[in-house]
Amino acid sequence: MDDFDHTADTTGVLDEALERLHAAGPERQGWLSNHAPMAVEALVRHGHAPRVHRWIDAYRDKLEDMPAPYARVTPENWREALGDPARIADWADHFERETAERPWRDVLAEWWPRLLPGIAGGATHPVIRVGHAVRTLLTSEETAPRVTELAHALGYWAARHQPLPPLTDLGAAPTAAAALDAVPAVPDQSAGIRHRLAQLSALPRWGADGMEPETARDRLAELVTAATHRYATHAHGEPVMLVHAATAPNAVLRTLPALPRALWAPSVGAAWAASGAVTAAYTPPGPAPYTAGQEAGAPTAEEVFERAAAHGDDHVIKFADTALDVGDPVALTAALRAVELIDREDG
Incomplete structure (x- = not known):
C-alpha cells in the first residue's frame, strides 16, 4: 500500500473539503450513503486535489443536512442506541466528544470489536468510510477535520450497525x-x-x-x-x-x-x-x-x-x-x- 501523497495537498484541500462536508449527514433519502468524504480522500491521495472542490460542487445535490439529534449517547445507553439510524447525529456527537477527550487510536480500539459484528450495515459504507479516515490519519498530519471525519465515520457505523x-x-x-x-x-x-x-x-x-x-x-x-x-x-x-x-x-x-x-x-x-x-x-x-x-x-x-x-x-x-x-x-x-x-x- 503506497504512502499518502503529501505533495498533492499542499494547499489544505482535504481539510477544506472535509469541513464543507461535515455539515452534511452520512445519508440521503433515508438510506443512500454520502460517498463524498471517501471519494475526496481518494482524489487527494492520488494527486487530484485540484478536482476536489469542483467534484463536491457537482455532488452537492446528493448531500443532505445532518439529521437533528435525538438523545445523547452515553456509556449507559449506547447498547440500545446501536443500530438505530434515527440516532445518526447522536452517534456523530458521541464520537466527536470521544475523540476530543482522548487519542483517536484509543477510541478506535475500544469500539472496533463492538462495531465489527455489524460490518454489513449501511451496505458496508460505514466501515469503508472508517478505512479512508484511518488511512489519512496514519499517513498524514493529524488535523481536527481529519479526526472529526473518523468520528463521523464511526458514528455512521454505530447508527447503521447490522449483524x-x-x-x-x-x-x-x-x-x-x-x-x-x-x-x-x-x-x-x-x-x-x-x-x-x-x-x-x-x-x-x-x-x-x-x-x-x-x-x-x-x-x-x-x-x-x-x-x-x-x-x-x-x-x-x-x-x-x-x-x-x-x-x-x-x-x-x-x-x-x-x-x-x-x-x-x-x-x-x-x-x-x-x-x-x-x-x-x-x-x-x-x-x-x-x-x-x-x-x-x-x-x-x-x-x-x-x-x-x-x-x-x-x-x-x-x-x-x-x-x-x-x-x-x-x-x-x-x-x-x-x-x-x-x-x-x-x-
Whole structure:
C-alpha cells in the first residue's frame, strides 16, 4: 500500500473539503450513503486535489443536512442506541466528544470489536468510510477535520450497525478466490441490499480466529486481491454494489495498523463475511471474460486513476483506489471495467 501523497495537498484541500462536508449527514433519502468524504480522500491521495472542490460542487445535490439529534449517547445507553439510524447525529456527537477527550487510536480500539459484528450495515459504507479516515490519519498530519471525519465515520457505523443472520457453514475453502466462487447467490435478487442480506443463509468458511497477526494481514490482502480480480469478470452482476466486495475488506486492511494486534485475526472473519455477503447478494450466474487493459501498452496505474477521476462517479473513484492498492494488471483491468460499466449518475 503506497504512502499518502503529501505533495498533492499542499494547499489544505482535504481539510477544506472535509469541513464543507461535515455539515452534511452520512445519508440521503433515508438510506443512500454520502460517498463524498471517501471519494475526496481518494482524489487527494492520488494527486487530484485540484478536482476536489469542483467534484463536491457537482455532488452537492446528493448531500443532505445532518439529521437533528435525538438523545445523547452515553456509556449507559449506547447498547440500545446501536443500530438505530434515527440516532445518526447522536452517534456523530458521541464520537466527536470521544475523540476530543482522548487519542483517536484509543477510541478506535475500544469500539472496533463492538462495531465489527455489524460490518454489513449501511451496505458496508460505514466501515469503508472508517478505512479512508484511518488511512489519512496514519499517513498524514493529524488535523481536527481529519479526526472529526473518523468520528463521523464511526458514528455512521454505530447508527447503521447490522449483524448478518445466522449462517450455515458450507465448509472450508482453500483460497479467498475459491471462497468467493463458492458463495451461493441469494434466492431473490429483485430488491435492495437489506432485503437481499436478510435472505443470506450460508457461506463457505474462509479465514479463522487464532491466526498470527501477520497471517491475518496476509489473508486480508489475499481477500482484497481476489475480490478486486473477480470484479473484472463478474461486475456485470451489479457494477455499483459489487465494488463493495473489494472495498469493504480493504477498509479493514487499511485499519489494521491502527489497531491492537490482538484485533487483527478477528477482523479477517468479519471482512470475509462482508465480502461474501455482498457477493451473495449480487453475484451473476456466471463470469463474462474481460481482457481489455491487459494488452501490450496497457494504461499505467496513474492513467487508470486519471480515467476514474475524469469519469467522476464516487464508486468508480473508490474502486480504482482499491485496485491501485492491489496494483497488478488484473486489478487495473477491473478498475477499467468499473469505468466502463458504471454510469455517472449511478452513485
